[in-house]
Amino acid sequence: xxxxxxxxxxxxxxxxxxxxxxxxxxxxxxxxxxxxxxxxxxxxxxxxxxxxxxxxxxxxxxxxxxxxxxxxxxxxxxxxxxxxxxxxxxxxxxxxxxxxxxxxxxxxxxxxxxxxxxxxxxxxxxxxxxxxxxxxxxxxxxxxxxxxxxxxxxxxxxxxxxxxxxxxxxxxxxxxxxxxxxxxxxxxxxxxxxxxxxxxxxxxxxxxxxxxxxxxxxxxxxxxxxxxxxxxxxxxxxxxxxxxxxxxxxxxxxxxxxxxxxxxxxxxxxxxxxxxxxxxxxxxxxxxxxxxxxxxxxxxxxxxxxxxxxxxxx
Amino acid sequence: xxxxxxxxxxxxxxxxxxxxxxxxxxxxxxxxxxxxxxxxxxxxxxxxxxxxxxxxxxxxxxxxxxxxxxxxxxxxxxxxxxxxxxxxxxxxxxxxxxxxxxxxxxxxxxxxxxxxxxxxxxxxxxxxxxxxxxxxxxxxxxxxxxxxxxxxxxxxxxxxxxxxxxxxxxxxxxxxxxxxxxxxxxxxxxxxxxxxxxxxxxxxxxxxxxxxxxxxxxxxxxxxxxxxxxxxxxxxxxxxxxxxxxxxxxxxxxxxxxxxxxxxxxxxxxxxxxxxxxxx
Numbered sequence: 001x002x003x004x005x006x007x008x009x010x011x012x013x014x015x016x017x018x019x020x021x022x023x024x025x026x027x028x029x030x031x032x033x034x035x036x037x038x039x040x041x042x043x044x045x046x047x048x049x050x051x052x053x054x055x056x057x058x059x060x061x062x063x064x065x066x067x068x069x070x071x072x073x074x075x076x077x078x079x080x081x082x083x084x085x086x087x088x089x090x091x092x093x094x095x096x097x098x099x100x101x102x103x104x105x106x107x108x109x110x111x112x113x114x115x116x117x118x119x120x121x122x123x124x125x126x127x128x129x130x131x132x133x134x135x136x137x138x139x140x141x142x143x144x145x146x147x148x149x150x151x152x153x154x155x156x157x158x159x160x161x162x163x164x165x166x167x168x169x170x171x172x173x174x175x176x177x178x179x180x181x182x183x184x185x186x187x188x189x190x191x192x193x194x195x196x197x198x199x200x201x202x203x204x205x206x207x208x209x210x211x212x213x214x215x216x217x218x219x220x221x222x223x224x225x226x227x228x229x230x231x232x233x234x235x236x237x238x239x240x241x242x243x244x245x246x247x248x249x250x251x252x253x254x255x256x257x258x259x260x261x262x263x264x265x266x267x268x269x270x271x272x273x274x275x276x277x278x279x280x281x282x283x284x285x286x287x288x289x290x291x292x293x294x295x296x297x298x299x300x301x302x303x304x305x306x307x308x309x310x311x312x313x314x
Numbered sequence: 315x316x317x318x319x320x321x322x323x324x325x326x327x328x329x330x331x332x333x334x335x336x337x338x339x340x341x342x343x344x345x346x347x348x349x350x351x352x353x354x355x356x357x358x359x360x361x362x363x364x365x366x367x368x369x370x371x372x373x374x375x376x377x378x379x380x381x382x383x384x385x386x387x388x389x390x391x392x393x394x395x396x397x398x399x400x401x402x403x404x405x406x407x408x409x410x411x412x413x414x415x416x417x418x419x420x421x422x423x424x425x426x427x428x429x430x431x432x433x434x435x436x437x438x439x440x441x442x443x444x445x446x447x448x449x450x451x452x453x454x455x456x457x458x459x460x461x462x463x464x465x466x467x468x469x470x471x472x473x474x475x476x477x478x479x480x481x482x483x484x485x486x487x488x489x490x491x492x493x494x495x496x497x498x499x500x501x502x503x504x505x506x507x508x509x510x511x512x513x514x515x516x517x518x519x520x521x522x523x524x525x526x527x528x529x530x531x532x533x534x535x536x537x538x539x540x541x542x543x544x545x546x547x548x549x550x551x552x553x554x555x556x557x558x559x560x561x562x563x564x565x566x567x568x569x570x571x572x573x574x575x576x577x578x579x580x581x582x583x584x585x586x587x588x589x590x591x592x593x594x
Contacts, residue, residue, distance in 0.1 A: 126555070
């Protein structure tokens with residue numbers, strides 16, 4: 001009754017949808033369109049026309065060696081986030097769930113870097129890595145070793161990954177810990193009565209029962225790895241040294257806002273979107289139970305059969 | 315919480331504590347190191363960064379506050395993030411109310427559009443948005459950061475809030491309607507107050523996300539006098555990167571407000587930032 005009259009709906013929906021239309025959906029489509037044009041400037045000036053160039057930017061993208069570096073780095077980063085962020089977070093979550101005291105304290109401490117901006121963390125690690133008197137080299141000096149150039153072409157990528165991974169472990173830790181606490185105690189009890197050791201319980205109970213939570217964590221970690229920008233930009237701007245630390249995000253920024261090559265930047269943004277969708281679909285497919293998939297498919301077929309049968313009868 | 319409630323304490327427990335404490339140290343120590351060194355002159359940081367300051371000095375902070383527009387940058391950052399937070403809260407609650415209480419054609423389409431926009435990374439929209447800001451003469455104005463950030467947070471906020479609003483029983487609203495309340499009175503007097511927990515969640519992630527973001531600020535704010543805190547910090551590092559004391563002080567300056575809020579609100583913050591994730 002209350003919600004029969006429909007005109008108030010306009011007031012509820014229009015402001016938010018308008019916002020998303022203007023700043024999300026339309027720009028998103030415009031960006032795809034832009035990738036097929038040669039944009040002379042970001043704003044269309046009178047007299048200068050943007051020429052339609054078809055797949056030109058895409059051809060360029062697939063032969064650009066810097067895109068290859070950025071793509072490889074981004075994919076490596078995805079793999080590393082899954083192994084180290086989700087992996088370490090899971091180990092910590094299992095350990096914390098085994099203890100009785102200080103659980104809350106560990107949660108608070110581990111989560112803390114998540115709320116700190118990537119900019120601040122990047123600067124902090126820059127201080128650690130500094131060649132002249134940075135923290136790491138001071139430790140080396142203390143042990144009588146020669147100082148190391150931590151941001152050299154060979155080490156830079158690894159050194160950028162470390163703070164990126166480190167700062168977000170707490171996030172997955174909390175998610176996985178919540179998942180762990182949702183597993184009822186009696187399952188473990190039954191297992192230990194049957195003679196399953198605490199260690200084996202992790203493999204036979206915890207891991208299988210946590211599958212949906214893992215799925216969420218891995219998807220978030222992988223799509224998050226694609227969005228990395230702030231931290232590498234602060235630590236190693238423009239993919240320094242020699243462009244070896246470029247990620248797709250930083251390379252897109254450099255091309256569009258550093259070199260004002262907006263159409264190529266748009267093309268790179270399209271690549272990021274496509275990759276994001278492909279990867280999260282892929283994870284969904286991999287973690288999906290083949291049995292369940294078969295069952296769903298069977299159900300769909302059944303429904304379809306019923307529908308057509310119904311139609312036939314009518 | 316405790317999974318192993320009913321098991322006896324084993325010697326393994328000690329090992330567990332040691333590992334957990336080690337990781338805690340690894341998490342906190344970098345911050346302690348930076349704060350500690352912000353009270354030392356740069357030369358001392360280079361010599362002995364692990365020792366306590368031989369003589370605590372506020373020099374770096376005086377430097378930071380006099381040379382750089384730190385206070386002003388805070389002002390810009392808080393204005394931007396504050397407006398973004400309020401904007402997201404308002405638009406998301408309106409949207410979710412419309413989506414959970416009304417039946418209309420195209421509802422499913424609107425819902426899937428909102429979910430789909432979660433897949434738009436900021437990279438995919440920023441160039442056209444930048445063009446609009448140039449055309450509207452908004453570059454280097456706070457609004458140029460605020461508008462895209464509200465839009466960017468809105469889809470996630472709406473998803474969190476529709477989930478919550480669905481669980482609020484509709485009877486109370488019907489009763490209020492019987493008593494003669496209008497739809498808007500129902501919305502403001504009954505639904506919004508009931509939504510306080512999810513509004514807190516939305517507020518926390520919108521604020522932190524906006525306050526911590528560098529990318530949009532960097533693109534939209536071109537005038538160094540108008541830099542919010544993240545952009546300012548990045549500039550400091552490229553200009554005074556060798557002044558270790560100043561760098562440490564700057565990092566401390568940006569971290570401290572967040573840290574204080576975190577200590578007070580940690581439970582809400584942890585819930586706020588992981589809420590959407592756990593719900594899937």
